[in-house]
Amino acid sequence: MSAPTPTHSRLLRPLGVGAAALCLTLVATACGDGGSASADGADLDGQALEIVGPWAGDEQKAFEQVLALFEEQTGASVSYSGAGDDLQTVLQTRIQGGDEPDVALIPQAGLIEHFAEEGALVPLSDEVSQVLDDNMAGAWTEIGSVDGTAYGVYLKVANKSLVWYNDDLFAETGAAPPQTWEEFVGLSEDLADVGIPPLSIAGADGWVLTDWFENVYLQTAGPEMYDQLAAHEIPWTDPSVEVALETLAEVWGQEQLMLGGGNGSLQTDFPTSVVNVYSDDPDAAMVVGADFIGGVVTASTNAAVGDTAQVFPFPHVGGEGEAVVVAGDAAVAMTDGEATMELLRFLATEEAAREWAAIGGFVSPNRNLTADDYADPVLGQVAEQIVLAGDSVRFDLSDLQPAAFGATVGDGMWQTLQDFLADPSDVEGTMERLEDEAARAHGE
Amino acid sequence: MTAPRETPAWRRLFGPATLFLLPALLFLGVFLAYPALYSVVRSLFDASGSQFVGLGNYTRMFTDDRTLVAIRNTGIWVLVAPALVTGLGLVFAVLTERVRWATAFRVLLFMPMAISLFASGIIFRLVYDENPDRGVVNAAVVTVHDVFASPSEYPGARPRGDELAEDTALGGFTTTRAYTVGETAALPLVGIRPGEMPEQAAPAAVPDAAEGTIEGVVWLDIALGGEAGTVDDGENGMPRMTIEALRDGQVAATTTSGDDGRFTLTGLGAGEYEIHLTADNFTEPFRGLTWLGPTLVTPVIISSWVWIMTGFAITFIAAGLAAIPRDALEAARVDGATEWQVFRKITIPLLGPLLLVVFVTLMINVLKIFDLVFVIAPGSVQADASVVALRMWQVSFGAGGNQGLGSALVVLLLVLVLPIMYFNIRRFRRERS
Numbered sequence: 001m002s003a004p005t006p007t008h009s010r011l012l013r014p015l016g017v018g019a020a021a022l023c024l025t026l027v028a029t030a031c032g033d034g035g036s037a038s039a040d041g042a043d044l045d046g047q048a049l050e051i052v053g054p055w056a057g058d059e060q061k062a063f064e065q066v067l068a069l070f071e072e073q074t075g076a077s078v079s080y081s082g083a084g085d086d087l088q089t090v091l092q093t094r095i096q097g098g099d100e101p102d103v104a105l106i107p108q109a110g111l112i113e114h115f116a117e118e119g120a121l122v123p124l125s126d127e128v129s130q131v132l133d134d135n136m137a138g139a140w141t142e143i144g145s146v147d148g149t150a151y152g153v154y155l156k157v158a159n160k161s162l163v164w165y166n167d168d169l170f171a172e173t174g175a176a177p178p179q180t181w182e183e184f185v186g187l188s189e190d191l192a193d194v195g196i197p198p199l200s201i202a203g204a205d206g207w208v209l210t211d212w213f214e215n216v217y218l219q220t221a222g223p224e225m226y227d228q229l230a231a232h233e234i235p236w237t238d239p240s241v242e243v244a245l246e247t248l249a250e251v252w253g254q255e256q257l258m259l260g261g262g263n264g265s266l267q268t269d270f271p272t273s274v275v276n277v278y279s280d281d282p283d284a285a286m287v288v289g290a291d292f293i294g295g296v297v298t299a300s301t302n303a304a305v306g307d308t309a310q311v312f313p314f315p316h317v318g319g320e321g322e323a324v325v326v327a328g329d330a331a332v333a334m335t336d337g338e339a340t341m342e343l344l345r346f347l348a349t350e351e352a353a354r355e356w357a358a359i360g361g362f363v364s365p366n367r368n369l370t371a372d373d374y375a376d377p378v379l380g381q382v383a384e385q386i387v388l389a390g391d392s393v394r395f396d397l398s399d400l401q402p403a404a405f406g407a408t409v410g411d412g413m414w415q416t417l418q419d420f421l422a423d424p425s426d427v428e429g430t431m432e433r434l435e436d437e438a439a440r441a442h443g444e
Numbered sequence: 445m446t447a448p449r450e451t452p453a454w455r456r457l458f459g460p461a462t463l464f465l466l467p468a469l470l471f472l473g474v475f476l477a478y479p480a481l482y483s484v485v486r487s488l489f490d491a492s493g494s495q496f497v498g499l500g501n502y503t504r505m506f507t508d509d510r511t512l513v514a515i516r517n518t519g520i521w522v523l524v525a526p527a528l529v530t531g532l533g534l535v536f537a538v539l540t541e542r543v544r545w546a547t548a549f550r551v552l553l554f555m556p557m558a559i560s561l562f563a564s565g566i567i568f569r570l571v572y573d574e575n576p577d578r579g580v581v582n583a584a585v586v587t588v589h590d591v592f593a594s595p596s597e598y599p600g601a602r603p604r605g606d607e608l609a610e611d612t613a614l615g616g617f618t619t620t621r622a623y624t625v626g627e628t629a630a631l632p633l634v635g636i637r638p639g640e641m642p643e644q645a646a647p648a649a650v651p652d653a654a655e656g657t658i659e660g661v662v663w664l665d666i667a668l669g670g671e672a673g674t675v676d677d678g679e680n681g682m683p684r685m686t687i688e689a690l691r692d693g694q695v696a697a698t699t700t701s702g703d704d705g706r707f708t709l710t711g712l713g714a715g716e717y718e719i720h721l722t723a724d725n726f727t728e729p730f731r732g733l734t735w736l737g738p739t740l741v742t743p744v745i746i747s748s749w750v751w752i753m754t755g756f757a758i759t760f761i762a763a764g765l766a767a768i769p770r771d772a773l774e775a776a777r778v779d780g781a782t783e784w785q786v787f788r789k790i791t792i793p794l795l796g797p798l799l800l801v802v803f804v805t806l807m808i809n810v811l812k813i814f815d816l817v818f819v820i821a822p823g824s825v826q827a828d829a830s831v832v833a834l835r836m837w838q839v840s841f842g843a844g845g846n847q848g849l850g851s852a853l854v855v856l857l858l859v860l861v862l863p864i865m866y867f868n869i870r871r872f873r874r875e876r877s
Contacts, residue, residue, distance in 0.1 A: 192635065193634040194635075194637060194638070195600065195635055195637030204822035206824070263737065266825070267734060267737070409823045409826045409838070410823070410826040
């Protein structure tokens with residue numbers, strides 16, 4: 001595993017020296033400025049950087065526009081290639097072949113750990129960390145860190161603590177977005193009373209249910225317990241898990257609150273659950289999920305985001321403050337060099353974030369951006385919620401688990417929560433099964 | 445003349461024959477023998493591949509619930525699917541044999557084979573969708589059902605407050621208190637969208653008490669800003685509701701509510717009565733079956749595989765039929781055999797070896813079935829529909845990459861295929877001799 005790394009750094013060294021020499025002779029002043037967190041970066045004329053990431057299509061176009069800004073400022077040329085869903089395989093193969101890209105965008109926090117342990121990642125320089133601290137809550141540096149060493153820069157993130165609702169149906173019934181869990185349950189019951197199934201739940205896709213659980217757990221147990229559960233330092237039989245499951249059962253246990261009841265939900269996949277709420281003849285009023293539901297609404301229905309399709313933050317449970325479950329793609333360095341670090345520094349700045357925010361389809365954790373910076377007001381609202389949560393943002397718990405437990409169809413958390421949706425009275429058994437499977441997946 | 449010189453041993457070993465065989469051997473070795481052997485070796489190591497665990501993976505395989513379900517399902521597949529397809533193939537081949545448009549029919553039946561299993565899977569996922577608006581099977585089932593039993597007027601309606609409670613004995617809802625003649629009853633219900641009320645529904649009105657009868661009203665108690673349990677402006681009565689007066693569980697009177705939700709129960713003597721809203725007012729509309737639920741999913745997937753593979757069986761069997769000597773059939777017919785007897789006693793025995801080939805091929809095909817199950821089963825029932833090949837993929841690649849356990853499952857598949865292979869080889873040998 002470690003063999004390719006020395007070879008690579010040997011290859012790189014002359015390049016680094018060359019760049020330094022160039023700095024000294026030609027544009028000494030610009031290089032000096034590169035050390036500060038100013039907007040215009042170092043002079044990297046003629047340097048070529050390569051980025052591999054999961055984005056394609058519109059996202060790729062927008063990202064390339066952001067990169068163009070960097071190229072303009074520094075003179076470096078950056079090429080981006082999308083690896084889609086095969087990102088892990090692509091990166092793994094390239095690392096083994098000693099041909100790693102300079103920067104990789106990694107969608108799972110667990111994968112950062114995996115690559116860091118292999119020695120494939122270069123830690124962020126102090127300067128980049130400083131820019132991160134200036135621009136986003138410390139929690140983001142922590143999410144991108146492995147054992148206290150910072151590796152990742154979060155540029156584009158997802159807010160998973162949202163409830164999307166059909167504003168037409170809300171207007172028809174006089175319903176208003178709820179703040180607390182009690183209000184949320186009450187509103188759901190009221191909607192059921194007037195014959196509108198309140199919630200559409202995609203139980204066929206296990207990750208939808210883990211998102212529900214994570215939101216409720218983060219709210220009921222708090223961020224510290226959330227971290228401990230994510231690391232499996234406390235067992236899944238912990239009383240805090242019981243509280244979360246019982247809270248969930250307040251909704252999952254009432255057949256009339258879910259379109260099709262529990263069993264109907266288990267047959268519903270994610271795109272269908274969104275269409276159920278936003279079709280021309282909607283069957284349900286709300287769907288819980290991340291900001292990317294907006295994309296599904298635009299692609300598969302006639303409803304307009306910001307008009308019929310609106311969001312409110314996942315309701316507060318038990319008086320805890322703002323807390324948001326997030327996901328996101330972290331930019332990590334795979335080669336050691338001034339240009340690589342300069343690029344990461346740039347991605348951490350509000351300038352890069354503002355550029356993409358203006359294009360749309362983007363949510364940044366950058367606290368220096370306001371809702372007005374976003375092309376899409378709904379996403380502005382979504383981003384604001386993340387910034388407001390500050391250090392109480394937590395990465396999607398199931399994505400932090402070994403895949404066998406956190407991300408496998410018919411196994412682990414997904415299947416166990418699906419079984420729980422089918423029988424929400426079985427809190428005890430659900431906890432025991434979760435603990436069994438977690439222990440096995442964590443190799444205990 | 446000299447005696448032919450003895451070929452040296454090395455020439456015999458590396459002679460032209462061996463040289464010509466070498467590329468093939470190399471390919472077989474690298475791409476078949478080595479991976480197969482390595483899988484066996486790999487199955488004896490743990491997930492990381494560094495720790496020897498002996499038969500640990502095999503013990504785990506046979507004690508893990510989800511793997512056992514997969515093994516059971518593969519068993520069902522092997523027992524049911526190949527026999528069904530061979531049988532259907534035989535029937536269709538014989539039936540289409542003497543039809544004028546035989547080729548057209550066979551092309552039609554063979555067409556599913558031209559679609560990839562993955563695409564067929566997506567089609568069948570839609571065909572069996574639970575929602576009758578999407579799934580064609582449930583749409584048909586619901587249409588047929590509704591011809592015989594019309595849907596009720598107020599599905600999903602529920603009582604508001606504690607005036608009414610669910611009646612566990614009779615179904616529907618019964619009042620929690622008793623009424624005597626001359627009293628009035630106001631029975632609020634919720635759970636119906638105002639827009640879905642019958643057209644003739646008129647604003648509800650509380651009736652006046654009358655001598656000798658129980659007067660009452662059933663209405664939809666959901667006006668915005670209205671008070672729960674009282675008839676407010678804009679709240680409509682629920683027409684055509686069947687209402688009964690009960691005395692000791694016996695029906696004493698029956699009536700139907702009017703457009704404004706009012707009803708009158710007449711012909712009652714003195715004493716206390718409970719008012720019962722019958723269950724057929726509230727029957728949920730029939731929505732078809734949950735085809736892709738845990739119980740039906742395997743038969744459903746097998747049915748789609750049958751749809752795909754029958755064409756394959758027909759093609760082979762039809763070719764075999766064409767090769768049967770006509771005179772044997774003619775002779776039997778001349779001797780007075782019925783068509784059924786000809787089929788049973790002549791056609792099938794003559795086709796025997798071919799049917800076996802088809803059957804065995806299908807069996808091997810079924811053992812490695814993967815894509816159909818993967819695509820058709822919704823995520824929540826994938827564990828219930830799982831088969832060995834799918835479980836193998838999940839264990840080794842999908843779920844955290846335990847390729848040790850995955851290899852053990854592959855070896856299990858290999859072991860299951862071996863008897864079929866052995867049987868095939870023996871048959872080839874017999875045919876050659």
